[in-house]
Amino acid sequence: MPYRWSPILHAGMRVEASLAGSGVPQLDWLGWLLFLFVLAVAAANLLIYRAQKRRITRLVRQRAYEQHEAEKRAQQSQQLEALGRLTAGVAHDFNNLLTVILGRTELLLPKITDPDVRQHVELIAESTRRAARLTTQLLAYGRRQAFSLEWTDLNTVVGGMREILGALMGDSIRIVLNLAPQLDPVLADAGQISQVIMNLATNARTAMPQGGQFEITSANCTLNPMQAARYGTLAAGDYVRLTIRDTGEGMPPEVRDRIFEPFFTTKPKGQGTGLGLASAYGIIAQSHGGMRVESMPGRGTLFFIVLPRRPPGAKAMPPERRLAQSHQAPTI
Numbered sequence: 001m002p003y004r005w006s007p008i009l010h011a012g013m014r015v016e017a018s019l020a021g022s023g024v025p026q027l028d029w030l031g032w033l034l035f036l037f038v039l040a041v042a043a044a045n046l047l048i049y050r051a052q053k054r055r056i057t058r059l060v061r062q063r064a065y066e067q068h069e070a071e072k073r074a075q076q077s078q079q080l081e082a083l084g085r086l087t088a089g090v091a092h093d094f095n096n097l098l099t100v101i102l103g104r105t106e107l108l109l110p111k112i113t114d115p116d117v118r119q120h121v122e123l124i125a126e127s128t129r130r131a132a133r134l135t136t137q138l139l140a141y142g143r144r145q146a147f148s149l150e151w152t153d154l155n156t157v158v159g160g161m162r163e164i165l166g167a168l169m170g171d172s173i174r175i176v177l178n179l180a181p182q183l184d185p186v187l188a189d190a191g192q193i194s195q196v197i198m199n200l201a202t203n204a205r206t207a208m209p210q211g212g213q214f215e216i217t218s219a220n221c222t223l224n225p226m227q228a229a230r231y232g233t234l235a236a237g238d239y240v241r242l243t244i245r246d247t248g249e250g251m252p253p254e255v256r257d258r259i260f261e262p263f264f265t266t267k268p269k270g271q272g273t274g275l276g277l278a279s280a281y282g283i284i285a286q287s288h289g290g291m292r293v294e295s296m297p298g299r300g301t302l303f304f305i306v307l308p309r310r311p312p313g314a315k316a317m318p319p320e321r322r323l324a325q326s327h328q329a330p331t332i
Contacts, residue, residue, distance in 0.1 A: 066226065095132065102128040149287065151185040151310050154240055157193050158216050165201055165214070172211030173204075180219045184309035186240045188287045196283050199276040200244050200303055207248025207301065217243040220309060231290030231306060239289070239306040251295040259293060 105125040112118040158177060165175050197216070204214050221241045228236045251259070258264045262278040284291040289307035 098128050098132050102132065148189050149187050150189075152188045152190045152193065153183065153185055154188075154193065154218055154242060154307070155179040155183050157190050158197065158218065158242070161194060161197060164198075168198070168201055169205055169214055173208055174211075174213045176213060176215040178215065178217040180217075183218055184220055184238075184240055186287075186289075186307035186309055188289075188307055189283075192283045192287070196280040196305070197242075197244070199280045202276060204244075204246035204248060204301070207246055207250075212247035212300075213245075215243075215245045217245070219243075221306070223306065228290075231292050231304075234290040234306070238309050238311075240309045242303075242305040242307075244303040244305070245300060247300045250297045250299045250301055251293075252297055256293060256295050260291075 102125060105121050105128065108121055109118065109125070112121060158179060162175065162177065169175060201214060208214075219241050220238070222238050223231075223234070223236050225236045228234045259277050260281040264278075281291050284305055284307070287307055289305060291303065291305050293301065293303050295301040
């Protein structure tokens with residue numbers, strides 16, 4: 001008899017001895033062994049059932065949470081879409097008024113001989129130019145800005161910005177570029193993508209007053225429907241992703257959820273317009289991509305940007321089509 005069965009047989013024998021004379025039919029050792037085996041199988045099945053129940057409960061809760069977050073992001077994206085249309089309409093009309101003001105001041109300047117009067121008119125002209133730059137950012141947020149979309153290598157765009165990023169960040173912030181080899185091209189305006197990166201870098205510098213690390217990573221990726229839903233209502237498919245990370249102060253949820261809103265800023269009055277991230281969001285959306293953020297206080301900030309990559313065999317677009325497509329309002 002194998003040694004490992006001895007405790008089971010001894011237990012069965014003790015139970016059988018206690019039942020002796022009680023009128024209960026007695027079993028031989030093989031019967032007790034079979035009884036204990038069935039009992040062990042039943043106990044194992046009960047444990048497996050409980051484990052599966054806990055696992056299913058966790059999965060249901062996780063799916064419910066993910067669905068709630070996806071619906072929340074989709075609703076936020078729709079709100080930003082509506083706000084963008086309103087903002088762009090106002091900015092467009094305001095830009096027309098500024099064009100008239102700036103044009104008239106430039107016509108007046110050559111005719112003014114009085115230095116004091118000329119100084120006042122020059123101040124009007126400079127203020128008008130500053131206002132025009134703000135309206136340009138508003139138009140970018142509202143996706144009403146003219147783009148020249150073409151197949152663009154994001155590695156070339158990011159790599160070409162190393163020196164200017166170094167000058168912007170200063171010596172206390174380390175810049176790291178992790179650029180994937182054989183990155184697929186994306187349909188984008190290289191100058192506008194550079195502006196997005198500069199806006200994010202400026203915010204990262206503000207978040208790292210004591211220094212830190214600013215990192216840009218590029219990669220090809222494929223988003224399934226659940227992953228795409230994290231960018232609002234972006235469609236599943238093949239994309240190129242830029243991940244922009246800083247080791248700064250991070251953001252609490254109430255700030256993180258509003259950073260893409262125009263004019264929202266946490267900077268002191270007079271030190272920020274609240275349009276940098278809003279215009280970056282609009283630029284990426286107008287390029288048929290998506291943008292989202294992850295951040296926690298004390299853990300830095302991660303921005304994820306995805307842009308559709310070029311399908312195999314795709315050809316360059318003619319200039320008139322590139323400009324025409326840039327004015328379409330994509331769904332984000």
